[in-house]
Amino acid sequence: xxxxxxxxxxxxxxxxxxxxxxxxxxxxxxxxxxxxxxxxxxxxxxxxxxxxxxxxxxxxxxxxxxxxxxxxxxxxxxxxxxxxxxxxxxxxxxxxxxxxxxxxxxxxxxxxxxxxxxxxxxxxxxxxxxxxxxxxxxxxxxxxx
Numbered sequence: 321x322x323x324x325x326x327x328x329x330x331x332x333x334x335x336x337x338x339x340x341x342x343x344x345x346x347x348x349x350x351x352x353x354x355x356x357x358x359x360x361x362x363x364x365x366x367x368x369x370x371x372x373x374x375x376x377x378x379x380x381x382x383x384x385x386x387x388x389x390x391x392x393x394x395x396x397x398x399x400x401x402x403x404x405x406x407x408x409x410x411x412x413x414x415x416x417x418x419x420x421x422x423x424x425x426x427x428x429x430x431x432x433x434x435x436x437x438x439x440x441x442x443x444x445x446x447x448x449x450x451x452x453x454x455x456x457x458x459x460x461x462x463x464x465x
Contacts, residue, residue: 348372350379351402351463352432356439360432364424371428374421378429381419382462389462396450397440401464404437406457433459 349357349372357375361368382389386403389395393405412433416426437459441447 348376349432350375350382351461352436353439356432356435359435360428363431364428366424366428370425371432374425374429375432377419377421378415379463381415382460386462389460393460396453396459397437397444397446403462403464404440405460405462406453407460409456409458411458411460430458433461436461 352360352375357371358368360366361371366374389405389407390403393407395403395405397404412426412430416423416429421429434454437450437454438447441450
């Protein structure tokens with residue numbers, strides 16, 4: 321069973337809620353690096369132990385639509401492990417509804433993808449370019465399987 325967040329103000333995991341497709345024992349966090357996961361958890365007020373499950377669920381959802389992303393959105397970075405796309409603002413809100421995430425869960429996923437892009441920007445000397453684009457778009461990081 322996947323642990324989700326309840327909608328009360330405490331942010332405590334509700335172990336009886338099973339709204340996510342992934343039920344892996346060892347969550348990986350999709351294609352998102354560990355530092356981005358920790359930063360997203362802290363900023364979104366979501367327990368760090370829950371974020372990898374959310375990202376695995378999001379990764380499974382994105383992977384089903386990877387060809388659509390490649391056709392419809394700008395790929396700003398790709399390597400053997402992942403592809404990064406700029407998507408319209410509100411993208412994660414829409415996807416979060418499809419994945420039955422709470423608003424805080426959506427925020428954690430959005431923040432993790434955004435932080436991963438920022439780290440890539442630093443590594444590739446494109447941080448300023450990516451920051452400017454993030455003013456009008458969101459980002460989706462899709463791992464290659």
